[in-house]
Amino acid sequence: MTTHNAEPGSVGPADEVGVRYDLDGPVATVTLCRPEVLNAQTPAMWAELSNISRKLPGDVRVVIVRGEGRAFSAGLDLSAARGGGDSSLATLAQLSPSECADRIAGFQSAFTWLRNPSIVTIAAVNGHAIGAGFQLALNCDMRILADDAKFSMAEVTLGLVPDLGGTKRLTELVGPSRALEICLTGRRIPADEADRIGLATAVVPAGELSGAVADLAAAVVSADAGATAEIKALLAGAPLRSYAEQDRAEREAQTRRLSELLGAGE
Incomplete structure (x- = not known):
């Protein structure tokens, strides 16, 4: 297994930035590593997450996202949000609407690459996943939870809205009514309810989280890479298609698979 630090031009070594990624063949593991603050997130961490998306080798099939220590992520680091930096809430509020939206788009890119159709992403969630932590897990294709995990969309407690790519996936998973209740109350959702x-x-069980995630990653890697990508795309697009459109998408995907698997030998 190879451990990688931040690339030149980023804030500093991975452990200083608060994000680390490790490569083990076709499986990459991205770890939030600020356990002393329950992996509370900063703009520097988001910059490094975006960096990781650009430097992953092309043969990576699975990306696992996890948090070091007692929690997946306690959400936005409020000391950074309320400070005087370029990405503080006060600074964002002083930007023009278009500049503010562009800055937030940059933050979103740290999360939305996890939906890339060429990889399968798995969140290994233990302890709290609050706000930005919840949205990081939502951007992953699958979420394996320890029995001590708790989700919360807590942005409303700050008078803010979830803006890191989590609202569509949340609505798709639980429906608009329950998604609204989750976002408006900011309440803690325990693992059994999340399930x-x-x-x-x-x-x-918490002690089995790493093993369960490793087993799932191994199962994904063992599947045909082309079929995996086609299946992910089929299922991701299904909510936007009619039955007839989905039937057509299935036919087209299968035609591509048959051509790739058998066409070369004809």
Whole structure:
């Protein structure tokens, strides 16, 4: 396994920035590594997450996202948000609407690459996943939860809205009514409820989380890479298609697979 630090031009070594990624063949693991503050997130961490998306080798099939220590992520680091830096809330409020939106688009890119159709992404969630932490997990294709995990969309407690790519996936998973309740109350959602309402792919005892995620990653890697990409695209697009459109998408995907698998030998 190879551990990688931040690239030149980023804020500093990975452990200083608060994000680390490790490569083990076709599996990459991205770790939030600020356990002393429950992996609270900063703009520097988001910059490094975006960097990782650009430097992943092309043969990576699976990306695992996890948090070091007792929690996946306690959300936005409020000391950074309320400070005087370029990305503080006060600074963002002083920008023009278009400049503010552009800055937020940059933050979103740290999360939305996890939806890339060429990779399968798995969030390994233990402890709290609050706000930005919840949205980081939502941007992953699958979420394996330890039985001590708790989700919360807490932006409303700051008078803010979720803006890191999580609202569409949340609505798709639990429906608009329940998504609204989750976002408006900011309440804690325990692992058993997350499992019941569709937020969790699976819930396992805390001591078995790493093993369960490793087993799932191995199963994904063992599947045909071309079929995996086609299946992910089929399912991702399904909510936007009619039955007839989805049937057509299936036919077209299968035609591509047959051509790739058998056409070269004809």
